[in-house]
Amino acid sequence: MTARHRLLLALLWLAALALAGGALSARLQLSGDLRRFMPEPRTPAQKLLIDELGEGPGARLLLVAIGGEPPQTLAAQSEALRAALAGDARFALVANGGGDALEAIPPRLRPYRYLLSPGFDASAAALRAALDERVQDLASPAATLLEPLLPRDPTLETLKLAERWQPTHAPRRLHGVWFDRGGREALLAVQTRAAGFDPAGQAAALAAIRAAFERVRGGTRSRLDVTGPGAFAVEVGGRTQREAGVIGTLDSLLFALLLWLAYRSWKAPLLGALPLASGGLAGLAAVALLFEGVHGITVAFGFTLIGVAQDYPIHLFSHQRPGVSPWASARALWPTLGTGVASTCIAYATFLVSGVDGLRQLAVFTVAGLGTAALATRLLLPGLIDPAPRDTASLPWVQRLWRAAARGPRLRALPALALALAAAAVAAFAPGPFWENDLARLTPVPTPRLQRDAQLRAELGAPDVRYVLALAAPDTEAALQASERLLPVLERLRAQGVLQGFDLAARYLPSAATQRARQAALPDTPALQAALAQAVAATPFREDAFAGFVEDVAAARRAAPLSPRDLDGTPLAATVASLLLQGEGQATALVSLSGLRDPAAVQRAVAPAGARLLDLKQASESLVAEYRTRVLWALALAAVLLAATVWLALRAPRRVLRVLAPMALTTLVILAALRGAGVELNLFHLVALILAAGLGLDYALFFDHAGDAPDEQRRALHAILVCSAVTFVVFALLALSTIPVLRAIGVTVAVGVASNFALALLIVRRPTAPA
Known part of the structure; x- marks a missing residue:
């Protein structure tokens, strides 16, 4: 050929x-579902953590800040941005503290306000007092806002519910929208429909926010800042892609260059x-x-x-x-x-x-x-x-290198044992924790960005992301009833200063039992008409002005209680779904907490009500520990099988020990180097150790394969030198990455390549046979 x-x-x-x-x-x-790389959760906190990682509200929440212009301009832009995003199917919720009060309850659900509101009173005296207030309201500047509501809602139950559903610690309001405490930035909270583990969906949502902002900012100098898990995922994904592109290009060029230099x-x-x-x-x-x-x-x-x-x-x-x-x-x-x-x-x-x-x-x-x-x-x-x-064995530089290696010492059993003990001692007794259990420490998000996210969460009164109360029940109705029984306990804890605020699904959707009780308290149509006629008689309103109100109350008396499914397509759906988890044969009501000062006191207070305080930080650490245990067992099994494979191939105890020794020693050297440098080991270091071990085994096998023939020894040296040089360059570049995962792999394998080459040369090579 x-x-x-x-x-x-x-x-x-x-x-x-x-x-x-x-x-x-x-x-x-x-x-992009990170849960595929997590072990099966066992505890309730771990199960909740895994759900929250992908589909929970925290993973879907984006925090938006607009700054750079006077407050009035920023408020107008905030409203324009909210309006632009509210009709976008990519977002389940867009909130900025503004908007029309009618948006609190969609038209198809407005009759249900009398089942959702805890304080509706349809007596003649209460209606008379409400109508007197409406007369004053119509003479005020708020008349244009309230007038559309009055025919069907003279008691303004819609506005009462909207106020009740405001965040417990809502941000400062200026010009009708949320602002930070200094009044310099307008704030919005945006919840995406895309799950947190969907990088494409999060990227599309972020692009839509930025595009909408560019349209509403016009020629102003206002600036947009978006934080949150989705924003960080897109930012890190882009940075990872750029770094991978640069590193991949350099790797390819260096691979080609090294092979050209090696073989000309x-x-x-x-x-x-x-x-x-x-x-x-x-x-x-x-x-x-x-x-x-x-x-x-x-x-x-x-x-x-x-x-x-x-x-x-x-x-x-x-x-x-x-x-x-x-x-x-x-x-x-x-x-x-x-x-x-x-x-x-x-x-x-x-x-x-x-x-x-x-x-x-x-x-x-x-x-x-x-x-x-x-x-x-x-x-x-x-x-x-x-x-x-x-023939690479005839290359002058290879011959010189081999002669130098041949004159050098070989690592015998006692020095190898001393090296192993020294490395093990450094790895075991180096200061600082041995294992890294905190997932947050692995994030490549810059610290200033994380601090900025924490600042915006504090400004928006976002709940504590570490602790959450959980109430397990057979179904959603039982979960909602348990939440309602817990309300007095939570109110007492807030009054005592143990926590600043809380949020739970029953705040928005009462249980069916509570709705039926409120339904039974509603007057029938004749009774309501009589009470209303008595109240209207002493006001300027016409007798037929509130016919829609009578129709809505009658509809509320006939309606079946609202269920979570009935909220689909409404702003309430995302909120309730995030606080009421429905599984197969069970449901869990969650209570988010803010300003938690004494977790132990909260646990003691809620325990009689059947609630559990879950520590998601501790859950993440235990999950990482379990994951690491599985990986360590896999590594132990791999070591046994690997040694058995080498034994079957070589069938000579001394050869097997010589081949396995560099790999085993290198594993200890890598651990000592990392721990001596103050590195806490994570899962990616462990997986990279297998790669380093595989490389070391290859080097040792080929030095062993060369035997004592001079030419074969030089060819093996050339091959292993080229292999180790190419691999070292590739992983050394990876070690320079700003992405913690890539850096962990790069450092581990780069150290392993250097150690494997040196130890294989010192332990496995045989003395050259006489010519």
């Missing part, structure tokens, strides 16, 4: 990959990339076939993990020599290469029993990717390689 034919086949392989990638991307369903051939980078790309597509296809939706973390992390596959073609390139066909070289390398591939795949396959869906996806992606890349290197790549290459 000529060089032209080989190049043509390589290009055809690349074209096939491009076509397969295009077909796969058209069918690929990416998921422009074909090497092209041919070396083909198995890696094949493995990536195979991994994606396997996950798409076996799972419903591929998580974005699986894609990003999976491509990082199968980066070890770049070593496979490098070993083939470096072990080529004149007089031996590429096919023969591939056959000779396959037992060693296959052992390394099998060991790494077994290590990642242990995630299949982790009980975490995201880790299962990662296992399938990595095993399928590495297996495909290895088979492509063994079965396809030899046909594209120049059959008459330059």
Whole structure:
């Protein structure tokens, strides 16, 4: 086969990959649900935390501030923005403290105001007093606002409910809308319909807010600031994408440059990339076939993990020599290469029993990717390689390096044991916590942005995001009744200063039992007409002015009690849904708290009512701890299976120990380096340890494969040096990332690559046989 034919086949392989990638991307369903990477929740607090992460109101809430202009201008822009977003289907709620009071209850539900309001009185005396107040109201500047309400609502029950439903600690109001305490920024609270784990939906909502603001700001200098989980997710996602693009571009250029320098051939980078790309597509296809939706973390992390596959073609390139066909070289390398591939795949396959869906996806992606890349290197790549290459064993710089290494010391058993004990001591006794349990510490959101979000939450009177009361019940009706029984307790706690405020679903939607009691208290039509006639007689109003009011009360007497489902499509739906969780065969009423000063006192007070104070921070930490336990068990199982695989391949105790020693020592060295630098270990460090271990095993296996033949030793040194240089550069760049997850992976693997190379060279290489 000529060089032209080989190049043509390589290009055809690349074209096939491009076509397969295009077909796969058209069918690929990416998921952003972080709950896929969480273990199954066990406690009520953990279950609530998992729900809140994706679909809870906290995950959907965006806080908006408009500043930069005088208050009157900002108030007008706030109202214009609210009006623009209120009709957008992407938003469940847009609140700024303004708007028409009639919006509090949609027209189809207005007769129900008499079932929702706790203080309606239809006696003649109460109606007379209400009508006297309306006469005064009509002579005031508020007449134009109130006049549309009066025919059907002379007691202004609609306005009373709207006031009752205002936040317990509503922000300062200027010019009819919410402002911060200093009066410099107009504030809005926006709740998206898109779930918190839906990055595309959150990005679309944020883009709609910014586009609407650009329209309402006109030529003014006002500025918009949006915070909240969705805004942070979009911001971090964009930054991650930019960093990944820059790092990926640099990695690709450096990969090509290093392979060109190592083999002095422009074909090497092209041919070396083909198995890696094949493995990536195979991994994606396997996950798409076996799972419903591929998580974005699986894609990003999976491509990082199968980066070890770049070593496979490098070993083939470096072990080529004149007089031996590429096919023969591939056959000779396959037992060693296959052992390394099998060991790494077994290590990642242990995630299949982790009980975490995201880790299962990662296992399938990595095993399928590495297996495909290895088979492509063994079965396809030899046909594209120049059959008459330059022997890397004859390169002068390789010979000099090997002679220097041969003159150097070897790490014997006692020094290796001393190194292990020293590293273990540093890892165990370094100051500071060993594990990082706080999920918030892993966020890549800059501290000033988090502080800004906390400031806006305080200004808007947002509830405490750590503590929440939960009332479990068989159904929603029982949950609402339990909430109503809890109300006096909460009011007493507020009066005592234990907490500043609270919010619960029963505040907006009373239980059916309460609604029926209020319904029974409503007068029938003749009685109401008589009381109304008596009240109207002493006022300027006409006798028939309030016929609509009589119709609404009659409708309220006939109506079935409102249920949560009846609120769909109304501003109340999102609020009630966030405080009344409905599951299969059960319901949970939540009570959000603000200004909580004494959690223990709250727990003692609410316990007799059947409520539990849940600490979501403690729940997140326990969930992380359980997740880590599963990963550690998977790592332990991986270590056992990996050692068994190496034993089956080598069948010699001393060889097995020499091959496994660099990997084991490197794991301790990585832990010591991280802990010595004051790093608290998180889950991503643990997963990256497996990658570092797989790399170390490959290096040790190929040094062992070289035996004591000088030429084979130099070829192995060249291959491992190129592999480690490429991998170190890739992960060193990753270690410079501002994203904590990427930085944790990069630092761990970069330290591991350097340690694995040095230890494999000192422990596994054999003395050169005499010529």
